[in-house]
Amino acid sequence: MSCWETLADYGLRSLGYGERLLPRSDFTLCQQVVLIGSGMIWNIYFGVLALLSGFFLATAAAVGKASTNPVLQRLSNGFIFVFRGSPLFIQFFFAYFLFVALKGVSPVFDAFSAAWLGALIVLFLNTAAYSGEIFYGALQSVPKGDMEAADAYGLAGWARFRRITWPTMLRLAWPAYTNEAIFLFHATTLVYFSGFPALQQRGDALYYASYFADKTFNPFVPYPILAIYFILVTLGILALFGLVNRRLNRHLPQEQRARMKFRPNLLR
């Protein structure tokens, strides 16, 4: 079987298209690369959607945490503490069994116990909490002079937030937020190890990598393949976020611009 046939059979296997049976013996390198790559579709799906939706809740949480209203402040603080203070792994498990229990209450919740929605919600809340803390930190370090200048120009309320506070906050938070994005993509690998079932063996990249490692007793091929895929994703994120960073910093002189710095990514 040529590699092109393998690609045609397994390229979209993680979405349920193509060959149903996973390879069971005589594993070729091509099969491993294709299937693990196919699994990456899910990692990218979870990462992109959670990041996009989480961004808005994160902004809200940061503004809430920085607000003077005690109710909003406590709410945001509690939200951030719960999702940053507990392991994502346990959050996944809890959410999954919660959704399973809710399924018994009403059929509305049927979709929630599937990974594509349930895990996405957990990742969305989780990344919102982590980014919320980053944005809060940035909000606290918006230069005083900028705000005074805004006052002098007669900007207040929403206009001041929209035109001065928010862009500055984003500019300050962006390097850290980039790391958070990378970190989130890594966290997507936990989904299929935490309760959420991979129906008909439609899993993510790590699911297939560990499938091959278990079948071949040889971790030295699938995990490096997985690693290469993730390094590619990481480089992609760095490039994309670097462009945004350039735009956010475009009004500043060269040496004052925030440098994108790649920090080691830890698990959550």
Place this chain on the structure above:
Amino acid sequence: MYRAARATDASIGTTAIFSFCTDPGTLGDAAWMACYLTTGKHMALYWSVGTVLLLLAITAPVSLAFGFGGAAAARSSVAPLRWFGKTYIALVRGVPDIAYFLFFVIALDQAFEYVRHKVKCPDWDQPIRQGNDFVVCAAAKLPLGNAPQWMHETYGFFLAVLTFALVFGAFAANVLYGAMRAVPRAQMETAEAYGLTRRQCFWRILVPQMWVFALPGLSNLWMVLVKATPLLFLLGVEDIVYWARELGGAKTPRFTDYPHGDWRMWYFLALLVFYLFLTWVSERVLARVMARLTHGQATVAGEAARKAA
């Protein structure tokens, strides 16, 4: 492979703690709950909480030592040692760590068995990698095929600790490497001016002063380590996640004295609260340690503490 040898379900005695637990079917709610939460399997759950704390207690110092070794090696003037240190630090970046957890456990296991195979069975002529199989002689198996169950469990736990320590050691090495570079250059220059040797500079000036720079990073790392402990489950150790799933599942009256529906949600809620508590306590303690360490340091916080005193 210890995974294959793992017992399916340890039969744990069902001796009750409370005397009134002989016939749970007749009990009221509170008494039933008291009996339910003290069954043998729940005791195993509480023990596994101890396992988590034990893992933290062992891993934290070991990975700190690995990190210190890595950071010191990365600063070394001997080139191969420096390359080793830098590679170790760089290796763990950029890849999901859970992949390392899955990778290291098999890789370490096979490495140990391979070395033992080479030492114990020198006249073995078959290849070790036979296609998809990893074959070593019986004497090189770890633990030995006839070893008792607790040996298998301890070996699994040992591998888990080593894996955690290797991964977190690399993170700690990165933090400590940064902290060593953050110690004011003037301090080192003064030490050199006083005629201290390289080694003396390192141990007497650099190491005592670096901790205050390392602490924010290290406390972050501690939080991450706490939150990484549920991954023990993936390494095949019977930890709290395993027991929560096991105990929470619906039970019918045929197999247990305490039948109940699917309670896994509540078990994981309890775990969530447990971890939040652990985080909360850690935050308190680390804040105090930071206050203690900034005492007398040439930093902004140290200066503020001096003025306040």
